[in-house]
Amino acid sequence: MKTPARKTVACPTCRKPVLWSPASRWRPFCSERCRLIDLGEWLSEEKRIPGDPAYAPEN
Structure with a gap:
């Protein structure tokens, strides 16, 4: 029997x-x-999902 x-x-x-x-x-x-290194990269926006912003930035 195969494991x-x-x-x-x-x-x-x-x-x-x-x-x-x-x-x-x-x-x-x-x-x-x-895990924390990866989280930090997302929080600092080194990693991001491409696309339009979900909100318009205020000037």
Whole structure:
């Protein structure tokens, strides 16, 4: 009998392999540190989803 393949994904921050399972607390990240780095990049707008602004900036 074959054992099921263990699915791994690359951490979005450092590219380290991460087991995709409920036991992986920070998935898809390998650690809380990588999760916080990614969050900081979104908050500082280093990462963003392209498109028109959701609101018109005030001058």
